[in-house]
Amino acid sequence: MNRRNFLSSAGVLLAGHSFNGSALKSLATSAAPTKADYALRIEPCTLDIGPGVSTKTIGYNGQVPGPLLRLREGVPVSIDVTNATAQEDIVHWHGLAIDSLNDGAMEEGSLMIAAGATHRYSFTPKPSGTRWYHTHATANDNLSLGTYTGQFGFLLIEGKGQPGQYDQEINLAIHHWEPSFVPMVETMREHSSNAPLTSGSDVGYKYATINAHMLGAGEPIRVKQGQRVLMRLLNASATENVVLALPGHTFKVIAMDGNPVPNPKSVEVISLAVAERIDAIVEMNAPGVWILGSTLGRARQMGLGVVVEYAGKKGNPIWKDPVPAEWDYTQFAATTAVTKPDETFVLTFRDIGALHGSKFDTWTINNKSWPNTDSLIVREGKRYRLVFRNGSGDQHPLHLHRHTFEVTRIGDKNTSGLKKDVINVMPLETVEVDFVADNPGDTLWHCHQQLHMDYGFMQLIKYAG
Numbered sequence: 001m002n003r004r005n006f007l008s009s010a011g012v013l014l015a016g017h018s019f020n021g022s023a024l025k026s027l028a029t030s031a032a033p034t035k036a037d038y039a040l041r042i043e044p045c046t047l048d049i050g051p052g053v054s055t056k057t058i059g060y061n062g063q064v065p066g067p068l069l070r071l072r073e074g075v076p077v078s079i080d081v082t083n084a085t086a087q088e089d090i091v092h093w094h095g096l097a098i099d100s101l102n103d104g105a106m107e108e109g110s111l112m113i114a115a116g117a118t119h120r121y122s123f124t125p126k127p128s129g130t131r132w133y134h135t136h137a138t139a140n141d142n143l144s145l146g147t148y149t150g151q152f153g154f155l156l157i158e159g160k161g162q163p164g165q166y167d168q169e170i171n172l173a174i175h176h177w178e179p180s181f182v183p184m185v186e187t188m189r190e191h192s193s194n195a196p197l198t199s200g201s202d203v204g205y206k207y208a209t210i211n212a213h214m215l216g217a218g219e220p221i222r223v224k225q226g227q228r229v230l231m232r233l234l235n236a237s238a239t240e241n242v243v244l245a246l247p248g249h250t251f252k253v254i255a256m257d258g259n260p261v262p263n264p265k266s267v268e269v270i271s272l273a274v275a276e277r278i279d280a281i282v283e284m285n286a287p288g289v290w291i292l293g294s295t296l297g298r299a300r301q302m303g304l305g306v307v308v309e310y311a312g313k314k315g316n317p318i319w320k321d322p323v324p325a326e327w328d329y330t331q332f333a334a335t336t337a338v339t340k341p342d343e344t345f346v347l348t349f350r351d352i353g354a355l356h357g358s359k360f361d362t363w364t365i366n367n368k369s370w371p372n373t374d375s376l377i378v379r380e381g382k383r384y385r386l387v388f389r390n391g392s393g394d395q396h397p398l399h400l401h402r403h404t405f406e407v408t409r410i411g412d413k414n415t416s417g418l419k420k421d422v423i424n425v426m427p428l429e430t431v432e433v434d435f436v437a438d439n440p441g442d443t444l445w446h447c448h449q450q451l452h453m454d455y456g457f458m459q460l461i462k463y464a465g
């Protein structure tokens with residue numbers, strides 16, 4: 001059936017989906033009469049990630065990353081998700097401005113998919129750019145659930161604009177495997193300057209991969225001299241921020257979280273907090289065999305890297321430490337003044353230690369933890385500023401659902417034009433972002449670090465009226 005036929009035969013159903021939330025809920029849970037455009041199956045799988053190293057996890061359609069979904073901006077799509085695991089789960093379409101019931105966050109009213117059930121997501125994808133999909137299930141102290149698993153995949157929304165100038169495109173998703181409880185200072189806060197006063201555990205990992213292969217395992221990225229390669233990089237780790245380099249080359253950052261940056265710029269080192277994406281053009285002008293990998297030797301030993309091999313070149317892949325540089329979002333932004341917001345919300349977050357014998361610390365936003373956080377109330381069409389004040393010694397990759405925000409201030413620097421859906425807030429730093437309330441419906445914002453979101457670091461934004 002071609003799309004036109006599909007749309008006309010499913011027209012009534014789609015109208016219900018688009019305009020009536022409660023109709024959607026009942027339709028989506030009953031057996032759908034028409035075949036969906038795509039089908040995903042949440043199922044256990046075993047991955048061979050390195051020589052003699054295999055790991056058991058949960059993925060989509062038995063593969064990690066899940067199938068590449070290439071959708072057209074503005075063209076309605078239906079995706080059937082079958083949950084073939086023993087516990088309920090849910091899929092979030094990260095970076096899309098869609099309705100709350102299809103967004104895939106139970107806090108917004110989206111449905112959990114029961115074990116054995118099939119659920120149909122129906123939405124009209126927008127905006128264009130590098131998005132992704134992943135589980136939005138809670139893990140708490142069960143490290144075999146949620147984003148600790150292989151439930152992630154690329155979701156590319158193609159717009160009407162010209163594709164960029166490149167000869168080859170490569171999608172690279174980072175993940176960490178075999179999580180375990182470790183003392184808190186050893187992992188994510190490695191780069192933070194202050195020692196936190198905390199009592200809970202953190203999560204450490206045994207292995208790291210790019211596209212489910214450890215460094216040296218799997219196929220290299222094969223390139224030719226003179227090629228321009230578009231790399232879409234995604235940090236699909238549950239908890240680890242990463243810093244990457246490709247010796248002898250630079251990354252020209254053209255988009256962040258899928259949105260073109262005002263000031264594309266070439267850098268030697270890129271930083272990707274949990275859930276962030278970077279689109280970068282790499283010009284292949286240094287023939288050889290190289291490691292694209294973490295700037296930390298220990299992380300490369302865990303597997304965090306991939307070999308880049310020029311045609312006709314052989315030998316052991318080469319790594320060279322880059323000149324250390326602080327990651328600075330503002331270098332990709334503009335500096336023109338932004339519109340004044342209609343209202344500002346100041347949001348201070350803190351770590352209040354492990355409560356009631358919990359393994360992990362609890363997080364607060366303005367002294368309250370999810371589900372007791374006060375909702376932020378917005379009105380359609382107004383512009384809001386979120387002032388994120390990090391009162392902790394940890395980094396926090398903060399994600400806003402269903403809306404794109406503009407980064408307006410980082411530390412003491414004003415910025416504009418940098419559109420994102422995740423922003424990493426460094427220890428004790430303040431970052432400000434603006435968004436226009438242009439997509440009515442309950443909207444979640446939260447820290448994307450699984451440990452933090454599971455232990456209180458979430459808040460709802462509600463539309464008035």
Ligand SMILES: [Cu+2]
Nearest residue numbers: 396447449452
């Ligand atoms: Cu966090």
